[in-house]
Amino acid sequence: MYGRCWSRFCFVVVCLCSTLTLAQESGEAEREVFRPDHWARGFHFLAASGLSTALFNSRVQEAELGGGASIRMDVGYYWTPDFAVEIGSSVNLNRVEGFLIWDNQFTLGVRARVPRLAYSRYGAPYMRFFSGRGPLIIVFEDEAPSVYQASGAQRLQLEGPVFGASIGYMQTATTGGVWLLELMLTFHSFESLEIVKSNKDVPVVVQEERVRDQSSFSALHILIGVVAF
């Protein structure tokens, strides 16, 4: 119990200290131009959105979730002109037969320019690997499936680890900004499930259980984005 509290407390302290440090540094650092072939040292914010296709898989069923939309934001510290450490968050939405599948992923990862591939001053490929955790929420838009009707469930929340990788291409636009095109694969497995209903605006967990059927959510995303700053 105390161990968990301490780890969370450390998380808070790390959040605060890193933000303050970065705030201080960004105020003082001289600005260098971010180029696809030479990433400027410092912290940068990248935002991308696009389309996805997803698959829900478990020991007892496999469901093709079809197309969806996703948005991803990455805040990274770029240590060298070709390597960065990033904190990323993404939101992915798929709608299937009366359900809204809303996947959130919060990850820590690295981004590196692809070595030994030809690139120019105006465009260069890169790759990323990340891992983290997040909840996937299944919202019942019409009525809940019969097994959940008695509890008055409005949505299910599954939680578990996330892994992902992507390959992309950055290019400088004629207007000067840097754009990116990225193909990203994510794998989200689940450890726990909660049945949730809302009491006015306050969510109430009706039931909580461990996930034992090896459920997972895999998605392939194609994203277009920009280096915002």
Next chain:
Amino acid sequence: MLLRAMLLMLMFFAVPVFADERFVHVERTQIPTRKRIEYFGVKYAVQWTFYLTTQYETIQDHGSFRNWQKNPLSPHFDRDNFENNVIRHTLAGASYYLFYRSRGYSESQAFLWSNLSSLAFEFTIETFTERPSYQDLALTPTLGTVAGIGAEKLSAYFHEKKVLPGRILGFLFNPYSVLPRASYEFRAIPVIREGHFGALLEWRY
């Protein structure tokens, strides 16, 4: 003095012909620490006011000082709905971002201070009723910054129209552009055309 007045007159008539008028953000290179604390404090006071007025019932039903002391040590993934986690928090994040931009912060600094405001809200205000949420901590400043960048550009576009409906839309997309001493201004930028000669003049007002 006379020369200056004549130049000003000349510039006034030259604007529609030789210059584009842009509504631009003016970045302040050095913001003193005292000012930074003041801006953060103003935003923090607004956050408290907003929370107490909009969450009055929730605070009465679920709020306590015990929560306020205990909750900051146990952040978690919350169970809120899409509207709350994605829509409302994005709007809150955009308001933080636009506020700091209006005080002269660069894009990256506005993002970082939005992060701090978001942390302050999650760990010292909302803890009266609930535990801090990882989703809110991550999505408020990031999605908020994306929305804020878009809103700021749209606001500038509408301000540049220089007609009343445009100005109203400009203030609606970025309400902080109406604040006193907001870091926005009209700037005349010369139009350079091929085959023409002329002097380059730029002035701020």
